[in-house]
């Protein structure tokens with residue numbers, strides 16, 4: 281109990297200290313700043329980001345983690361660094377090894393500005409989930425080696441890894457975990473790798489954040505539209521009361537921030553919320569993408585220009601025509617729609633084994649009931665006494681609701697109009713079967 285209290289006091293003090301530093305952004309009184317830094321242990325939480333996994337960073341409501349992929353590319357990465365510096369906002373950069381080789385100074389700039397340096401493969405292959413596992417491993421390890429070399433001070437990048445286009449598979453996930461790497465997905469993208477306006481990037485970032493209330497924002501520091509959108513995003517985050525959280529990896533002398541397991545869920549279940557009674561809901565979200573590619577994710581990568589190549593790789597057996605007959609990019613559905621669609625459960629596509637049996641049973645039942653109805657008519661029409669026949673006729677040919685009414689009518693009208701009754705008696709069978717057929 282005492283240990284718990286001391287721990288709580290320490291973390292409260294730490295949060296207070298970090299909050300104080302957030303306000304401290306010299307020369308930029310309107311800056312959003314960085315409200316706190318959390319230290320995470322990759323081995324304890326090897327996969328994060330609700331776009332693909334059940335867990336995400338242990339953020340409080342209105343806390344946002346900024347991430348930038350694909351740099352460093354001096355032209356735009358430097359502007360992104362300047363904007364972040366002007367807002368005293370700290371982020372995580374997932375750098376490409378090849379870019380680091382070409383621009384090692386850019387890697388050091390990211391580190392020197394106090395951001396977290398992480399990796400994003402060596403060559404940014406599209407569709408890494410389809411590569412042989414050995415190639416994927418090589419991509420991951422070379423990426424880390426290139427960024428390490430660029431840092432040039434003997435330090436390694438943070439053991440945070442984001443796979444290009446988030447195209448992971450089980451082999452990659454297992455490999456990353458075995459290496460103590462934390463696989464970062466994201467909680468929401470802003471589609472800044474697509475051909476959209478900077479205003480659209482801003483809108484998507486804010487709308488998707490509002491939907492989840494907190495989380496990891498996925499951006500790219502190599503896109504001019506991101507450079508244009510970022511200042512507005514940061515200003516609006518501050519206006520709406522969001523706070524920036526910086527994430528760093530645990531080290532032997534920097535222990536992980538103490539957290540409870542439920543803090544790693546985007547919306548921890550509460551005893552007051554009835555839906556939390558169904559534990560399969562979060563399971564559904566985590567198991568879906570692992571087993572079944574989500575359509576939205578297949579286009580997450582900014583290298584979307586080779587859809588045709590991807591399609592022809594798929595069609596190895598029957599080669600596709602060299603030129604696709606349909607327009608390529610233009611037919612993609614609006615991005616908002618994709619984001620809003622839930623991942624269909626695998627069970628939806630399953631046809632239970634009993635389905636065909638059910639169908640057979642249903643048609644058999646129909647056939648039986650028709651046969652029974654005919655048999656009833658036969659039985660009725662062959663009965664001798666007139667009273668019984670009239671009553672039976674009414675019961676068989678009329679709906680149940682009017683049966684009593686109809687049954688009374690012949691009794692009252694028997695004397696006044698005997699002719700229809702007699703006719704019915706004479707041609708009883710053919711008349712009744714015709715009536716039944718009409719129905």
Ligand SMILES: [Zn+2]
Pocket residue numbers: 349350400404444445582
């Ligand atoms: Zn990327």
